[in-house]
Amino acid sequence: MEKTFTPKRLVLLAGAVSIDEFQRLAETARASGFTHVDIGALTQKSRHQLMNDGEYCPGYDFYPEYTARFPGFFKFHVPEALESTVPADYAKKNLEALAERGSIAAQAGLRGAFFGCEPQFLPESVYEAHQDWRGPRCDHLFRSLTPRFAPCIDNPDVLELYRIASRSIVDAAPILDTFGLLANDSGAGICWSPDLYAGENGPSGCRDVPMPERVAGFMEAVSCGTRSAGTSPVVYVYHIGIWSYSGCVPLIAANDGSRLAFCRPPLDKPIACENPLSMLTELETAAQADCDTVVFAIEGAAAFSKNSVYPALVARFRQKPSANLIERLAILREALGEALSEPGIDWMLNSWVYLDRALDEFKKLFKQSFFFYLSVSERWLTRPLVAFPLELTEDERSYYEAHVWNVLGEDVGGDLLDLHGSRWGEILQMPAEARRVERTCTLIMEGLNTAVESARKVLGTKPGAEMEAHLEDTLCRLQGLGCLVRNFNNVIQFQVHMDLAKDGGRINSGDHVLVANIMRDELDNTRELIRLLETSRQPLITLAATAKDEDTFTMSPDLVGQLEKKIAIMLKHWRDPERLYLARPGYV
Template identity: 40%
Template sequence: MSFADEKRTILFTGYTAMGNGLTFEEFKTVASNAKEAGFTHMDLGSAMLDRSRWQLDNNGTYEPGYDFYPEYTAAFADPFKFHCPKALEKHLPADVIKANHDELARRAAFLESIGMKGCIIGAFPQWLPESVFQEHPEWRGPRCDMPFRSRRAYFAPCVDNEEVLDLYREVSSELGKIAPCLDTMIFMTNDSGTSFCWNSNSYPGKNGPEACKNRSMEDRVTGFLNALESGMPSADALAYNAWQGFWCFSGKISPHEGNMRKENIWFVRPPQDKPVAYENPLSMIEELENAVLANPDVIVVNIEQTQHLFKKGGVYYELLKRYHKSTNGMTDRVLYLKNLIESMKLDGGNDLLDAWQYLYRGIDDTSLKHLFYYSVALYGAMSCRTLVRPFVPIPENLTEEEKYYYKKHVFDSLDRQDYELDLLNIHGLRNVFQGRTPEEADRSVICWNSILTTLSKARASYQKAMNNAGSDKEYLKESLRRLDFLVCVLKNLRNCCQFQAILDRAKSEGYSSLANSDILEVVMRDEYDNSTNMIRLLEDGGAPLLPLANSPENETTFLFGPGLADQLREKQRLMMKYWRDSQILFKFRNRFHERAGS
């Protein structure tokens, strides 16, 4: 891009496993657009054709006892997923990896043809199958899973071992041959089944083999980064690992302990990008400004669903292409967007600009980004499937058959019913963001209502813009669809807080002014109607509002399937079936008994 002197500007399109994979034709279109917009690099992780099923139980198909923890690992790119070292051919599916290898070569060749470079963004070193360590005991490195989220221990290889480093050197050499444009790897090493020996931030605690215990972390990490860079032909090849998880992070990434590379790397990513795909222009320009003013060496811009949201002539495309010098402060950003709207002829007045500001205020400024965990929709609505789970007053009454359509995708490796039936339990625990107690959940409801009120103002501004002469009706209509679906997802998260707080109070206190069938059914009705709205939006014939798996078999805990609307209908059917349980829960005590004095 022309707005800064950084060495690399990278377009990161997201993870294939989360529905952000691009066909080769889509990749070519997006890469060409990126080149025209000023990017120097494209992420090649999209050459992963599927999540790495070999890392999953039962080839990634749910069965009782399924361990969900490796779903994290399977989503991320790793060098071994593009080339299988000879020493691992007995342990990894060489045919699947070869398919990724060939796709990487094809995409890299296209990037070279248009004068772009390649990058891999992922997580490594990832754990290896136990059979590897049975054959090579000295290769076993640190345990790298999260103990309360996994069913078994997973171990990454020890990168202090020269034979292990030789595996990475072999892969780097092969990738350098098939993708000579690949000169950058940016990855995390503290999450999702990755770690270094004796890493102080490891989830299971500092651990590893005694043989390397006294080696410095600087030597360990430097040796690994050098091995990754060894086969890349570029004189300024860069391998860089960070602490932060790369699900939704934005800002300056912090080097992993022991990483002595000096590069200043920034992720530019409007928040709350999962699962709903929508534009947030004021956030995008703020993220750009923060990065550019920090004099970065590398800027990574993450736009998911790029085949829909990074089209030539679209808002993000034009915003990035025209960003020749940094804005400086809120007024400057707003004026930049006003000029963008006028030049793109999106609105004849200021209503679209108002809508973008209200959207920013609801999502970024004081609300969703700061009051809640930044991936609460990803973890709650999707990975815990609260979006499609029925809100029933006595969840224990649901049969295993009735729960199966959503349970098989709820991230739960522990099979604890108290976790399974709790709408506030996210990946094995309640947290402060949604609420650990009824009182905290009440506070969350207040926050959700504030966010939803602000987003309703954004919606009203979009509607006003639709009535302005000279406005782009199709663009505004599509923006409204995406905002409406986002609101549905956030209402679901709010309703989870309300509903579960009432159930908790019913169990601990019984009937009260804060827990009774009247207020419980108000929440149930709101969630039922919310599901109806989602079904309507999903089936209105418009562009996809969120990434969906291409078949039921490819639905995962991090990706809804093509039958999402039908799952919402099943949710409604079960809610109707058990609706009267609201009376049973409170032993038929209600306001009429209270008035009668009984």
């Protein structure tokens, strides 16, 4: 008998989407063989957890920007003891949305899952009123300005708060039976855990409580609502970011001893590009590990659209799991059979092979989501490449500087290679390593260019109108990825040259010409990105709804305007690097 892929729980995690999109996703997911869908997305980020309601101000503390994006139990139901800390209307909207998604999922024949982050930090006012509730410090020393503390989950009163919230959440959505909770990261923490960024810490009174006992009590509390409803819940607690991680999850605990896997395409933010070979590889990993719960993580509804290959990919993998590249390609050939002619199928497969190969090259440099952290959160996309960033005027800096994650001061803020409070040693520990980055990016661009040309040839086979629109969007996204790669390489090469010149390091004849060429390539690259943003039929990058909603993880609704401003500033300061080179004695 041929082996099939039938995990107990196959979960679709699409993040925050509209109710109409959720309904379509749920129906498509059920038809593809999913058993669960995540219903716990927030209606909007939790501004009450942010400094100054999330609007940038001098001394802005960025760290809660992580926490504000993650669902947490008290963001859906506020126990009486916490009523002054969470806006009641915000929790009400979240609970109503969860209930509506739960109803839609039930009608589609799916169960519900809730993936969030707990135990999240509470404001100081709570600990002033309840001093014995204070648990571990859970912020990151280099990424935050203010120490933040999660509640102690060894405290019976704290556990009761979670029980109250759990009952309310499950009353709203009785189909919930699966919970995944990120701990010891993003503003959440468990007492005396070795994974805490601030080191093992917590109240002295609970120091000797065995960790399995501590976590078991917490899992019982957060799942009590489902047990009250007569359902056997599954709860996973882990210390690994679901924003970027893919693979079998190293668990802190699972209440039933089962295993969990996330399947997520690499580098899926800020431009989500269909990458089916990567997703099949991740599904293979989950299947080979015999994981009981497998989460298919995508960003938004576009990746699971009518003409996306993902629904058919999952359905076919369930029937006959692949185990190698040839079998992956066979699954995809079958999935494309009704949408494309034979020549089109060949070229589409070729495009996907080169896309997967190109993005796989990035493993030589860093992990999955550095575009999200660098291109967006450090604003590499919109920051001008200038030799003396601290000399820019307030007007020249303000449009990007307010959203560059930086709590360590102006000098660090001007360093392009700072990543949320630490110099980016994963790539560059010495200037010579910039050459490795450049060579790797050259290989990546060669792969992406082949993927683009292959996708163009698919369009040349004259597919149907709907498939043609999907392919045009795919082509635009592939080209957009190329812009991210060029920006990535240009920023690194530029900063390394600036470091050498400013620190009195060895520079070579003609280095000022190399720097000018880097700047020119970034200028041209920025214009290409503007063209793609203006001509794409679908949003290429998810942007903030309003200027007020722009933040470190979300680009401005006027992204094109900011890119134009970047170009203007670079041209204005084009000759600034010459001050570092032409004034050096003996430099020619």
